[in-house]
Amino acid sequence: MSEATPGHLVWRLSxxxxVAVDRALAHRGLTHAQYVMLASLYGLERDGRVPSQRELADHTGLEALYVSKLARSLDADGLMQRTRDAVDTRTMRLELTAKGREAIEPAIAEVAALLDKLLAPLGGRRGARTKGFVRDLTELLDTPL
Structure with a gap:
């Protein structure tokens, strides 16, 4: 059997x-993509930002069209609010609702526990091997294609 390529391993890990996040959050009615949107928005809001759909797409790595579709769905579910930017009416700003915050806070804790399990072989989230792994992944993600 031939050795797996780095691309294959990255694909398998992702x-x-x-799948692990989908399974962990199924009881909350959240998919992995919905979690990424809500958790990212939560983090950006904690930094004092009210991002546009484009900014959230750039932050998450999701396609802008997919973010738009997810934002409409999460807005309809009452988890986030979409409002037109006061200066540029083509821009849609996103904010969590109280219901969205109530949904995402325990989900973030659950995903953090899941991440602890996944990274245990590298010494946990704060281990030296994990820090090196994060540096390597960041370098790869920051490299233009």
Whole structure:
């Protein structure tokens, strides 16, 4: 059997992670993509930002069209609010609702516990091997194609 390529391993790890998050959050009625949107918005708001759909797409790595579709769905579910930017009416700003905050806070804790399990072989979230792994992944993500 031939050795797995780095691309294959990255793909397998990303799929493993997506499936694990989907399973962990199914009881909350959240998919991995919805979690990424809500958790990212939560973090950006904690930094004092009210991001546009485009800014959230750039932050999450999701396609802008997909973010728009998810934002409409999460807005309809009462988890986030979409409002037109006062200066540029083509821009849609996103904010969590109280219901969205109530939904995402315990989900973030659950995903953090899941991440602890996934990273245990590297010494946990704060381990030296994990820090190196994060540096390597960041370098790869920051490298233009």
């Amino acid at each position: 799929m493993k992670w997506r």
